[in-house]
Amino acid sequence: MIVKGSEARLSSGALAGSILKMNEGLKNLIxxxxxxxxxLWRVTSLNQAVTLGIDDVKGSIKIGKDADIVIIDDACNVETTIKNGKYHAFK
Known part of the structure; x- marks a missing residue:
């Protein structure tokens, strides 16, 4: 796959898919x-977990589920992630 600008294409030139980040998609939707x-949080979290059949451990914050969290600001920019107990700050 070749990513150039806002497009992802196969070597044949065919469009391969989107390179839109999940937080950017959420911002657009809002x-x-x-x-x-x-x-709208379900659109970027719970719905995918349900589709993948992993909503028993992912997709929402509940007792017994993995504590993988993405924290965004009011403009939908990612500020912090926590995955597998590891904290990552982006600002």
Whole structure:
């Protein structure tokens, strides 16, 4: 795959898919729908976990689930992640 600008293409030139980051997609969704993160978080978390059949351990914050968390600011920029107990700050 060749990533150039905002496109990902195969060596044949065919479009391979999107390079849009999940937080950027969430930001777009908030802007286009006018809805809130409180309603839309499932789109970037729970729905994927359900589809993958791992919602018993991923996709939401509940007792007994993995504590993998992405913390974003009001502009949907990633500030911090916690995965497998490892803390990563981006600001």
């Amino acid at each position: 802007q286009f729908t006018g809805d809130t993160i409180e309603h």
